[in-house]
Amino acid sequence: MKNYNIIYLLSLGILLGACDTKKIEVAPPNIIVFLVDDMGWQDTSVPFWDKETPFNRRYQTPNMERLASEGMKFTQAYATPVCTPTRVSLMTGMNAARHRVTNWTSARDKIHGMEKNHPALQFPIWNMNGLSPVIGDSHAVYATPLPELLKQAGYYTIHVGKAHFGARGTIGENPINLGFKVNIGGTGAGQPGSYLGTENYGNGITKLKPWAVPDLNEYFGKDIFLTEALTLEAIKAMDTAVTNKKPFFLYMAHYAVHTPIMGDDQFLQKYLDTGIDSTEAKYASMIEGMDQSLGNIMDYLTKKNLDKNTIILFMSDNGGLSAVARGGEKHTHNKPLASGKGSVREGGIREPMIVKWPGIVKSNSVSDGYLIIEDFYPTILEMAGITNVETVQKIDGISFMPLLNGEKMKEKDRPLFWHYPNEWGPSGPGIGASSVVRKGDWKLIYYHIDERTELFDLKEDIGEQHDLVASNPEKVRELATVLSDYLQTVNAQMPIHKNTGLKVSLPINALKQY
Numbered sequence: 001m002k003n004y005n006i007i008y009l010l011s012l013g014i015l016l017g018a019c020d021t022k023k024i025e026v027a028p029p030n031i032i033v034f035l036v037d038d039m040g041w042q043d044t045s046v047p048f049w050d051k052e053t054p055f056n057r058r059y060q061t062p063n064m065e066r067l068a069s070e071g072m073k074f075t076q077a078y079a080t081p082v083c084t085p086t087r088v089s090l091m092t093g094m095n096a097a098r099h100r101v102t103n104w105t106s107a108r109d110k111i112h113g114m115e116k117n118h119p120a121l122q123f124p125i126w127n128m129n130g131l132s133p134v135i136g137d138s139h140a141v142y143a144t145p146l147p148e149l150l151k152q153a154g155y156y157t158i159h160v161g162k163a164h165f166g167a168r169g170t171i172g173e174n175p176i177n178l179g180f181k182v183n184i185g186g187t188g189a190g191q192p193g194s195y196l197g198t199e200n201y202g203n204g205i206t207k208l209k210p211w212a213v214p215d216l217n218e219y220f221g222k223d224i225f226l227t228e229a230l231t232l233e234a235i236k237a238m239d240t241a242v243t244n245k246k247p248f249f250l251y252m253a254h255y256a257v258h259t260p261i262m263g264d265d266q267f268l269q270k271y272l273d274t275g276i277d278s279t280e281a282k283y284a285s286m287i288e289g290m291d292q293s294l295g296n297i298m299d300y301l302t303k304k305n306l307d308k309n310t311i312i313l314f315m316s317d318n319g320g321l322s323a324v325a326r327g328g329e330k331h332t333h334n335k336p337l338a339s340g341k342g343s344v345r346e347g348g349i350r351e352p353m354i355v356k357w358p359g360i361v362k363s364n365s366v367s368d369g370y371l372i373i374e375d376f377y378p379t380i381l382e383m384a385g386i387t388n389v390e391t392v393q394k395i396d397g398i399s400f401m402p403l404l405n406g407e408k409m410k411e412k413d414r415p416l417f418w419h420y421p422n423e424w425g426p427s428g429p430g431i432g433a434s435s436v437v438r439k440g441d442w443k444l445i446y447y448h449i450d451e452r453t454e455l456f457d458l459k460e461d462i463g464e465q466h467d468l469v470a471s472n473p474e475k476v477r478e479l480a481t482v483l484s485d486y487l488q489t490v491n492a493q494m495p496i497h498k499n500t501g502l503k504v505s506l507p508i509n510a511l512k513q514y
């Protein structure tokens with residue numbers, strides 16, 4: 001890692017409105033990644049579809065509305081179906097098929113029980129220890145993490161909230177080891193012990209020990225929801241950066257709205273008063289608490305006159321939970337999208353995303369261009385003006401700066417890939433070991449368990465209700481080829497069929513059996 005060029009290139013240009021190719025030193029922008037956990041595409045009053053839905057009317061997120069009016073809304077932004085693969089892709093720029101942290105991590109060297117005992121598939125030994133900054137760590141992906149590059153370029157790198165990059169008991173568990181200067185609340189845990197200050201966020205309760213949120217002792221015993229406590233700490237950390245005259249990178253990774261679903265008393269009653277299911281009312285209160293955090297951070301930036309030179313990227317790490325723990329009918333909480341968290345259907349992977357960048361990104365604009373979570377890595381480096389980067393890993397992500405500039409991506413109909421050769425647990429549409437490609441409006445899903453494919457035209461069928469495999473075999477073959485080539489290129493891991501002892505076929509080879 002060398003040659004960090006922190007000269008910020010105004011060939012991005014629009015600030016000066018000229019084709020001046022000279023390099024001019026200006027203050028690099030502050031960058032905030034505001035990552036919500038398990039938030040679905042419809043869990044907001046901002047419509048991300050071409051029409052408003054009942055969910056848009058249920059959830060109240062005025063600060064997301066404000067952010068969207070000041071920035072660009074992305075209608076087709078993708079993550080992976082579960083937490084850790086998304087977070088590792090964000091921190092490494094690698095696709096999950098390549099980094100092999102294909103499922104959510106728990107404790108060091110721990111394989112999930114449901115993966116050990118699956119009736120039909122023997123799952124590969126994936127990188128269950130997550131991301132590691134150290135070469136040779138077992139069952140972990142060694143990579144140059146994004147915050148490390150930002151820190152070396154002079155950024156004050158702040159981690160607040162949920163980490164979940166590495167399993168508990170590993171070096172990658174601690175964000176400080178991944179290039180963050182400050183860590184508040186991040187561990188190998190994938191959820192908080194409790195959202196309540198009156199329960200000390202799970203600290204001191206034996207059965208909650210692995211999920212207790214650290215670093216928040218000053219809020220213990222107080223009626224302050226976790227989301228708010230983390231926001232107060234994030235503002236303190238930004239203040240430190242400002243005092244020290246350093247640009248900052250804030251990774252504001254809320255535990256909300258992951259389970260345990262607990263009511264935020266600031267907002268709960270009005271949702272209960274609408275007569276909706278009490279779990280859903282609690283969920284809605286957590287969404288609004290998250291939105292209040294966004295508003296508080298935006299207000300802070302304005303008050304400190306930082307708003308003009310601060311980029312905010314709003315994103316979620318997977319689709320909204322719908323298979324378990326929610327009120328109402330399963331697999332319906334992301335409608336019009338099918339299914340939810342854990343699924344490769346759109347409900348599990350399509351995310352609410354907004355980017356604000358004053359002077360660069362047009363306010364109140366919409367991009368229908370598609371992108372995926374690993375694209376954040378090269379995009380953020382480009383935003384920070386960091387060039388000539390050498391990383392130990394190969395980067396799969398592509399900068400989406402053209403979309404931010406209101407242009408199209410150079411790569412026409414670029415394929416996006418998902419690879420999940422694992423077991424999540426609950427069942428439902430699109431849930432289970434699979435590999436997926438999206439190219440243009442077409443999406444092919446390949447299920448490992450029965451080597452079956454599904455084909456959807458997302459433009460005509462956003463709800464993935466009409467499988468077109470039988471009517472469009474040419475498209476199936478084309479996409480199966482693209483997907484198979486990619487899986488081979490990255491040497492993707494595949495499960496083994498327990499009944500035959502054979503590895504799951506590549507998608508193109510499965511087609512030849514028909």
Ligand code: CA
Nearest residue numbers: 037038083317
């Ligand atoms: Ca998640």
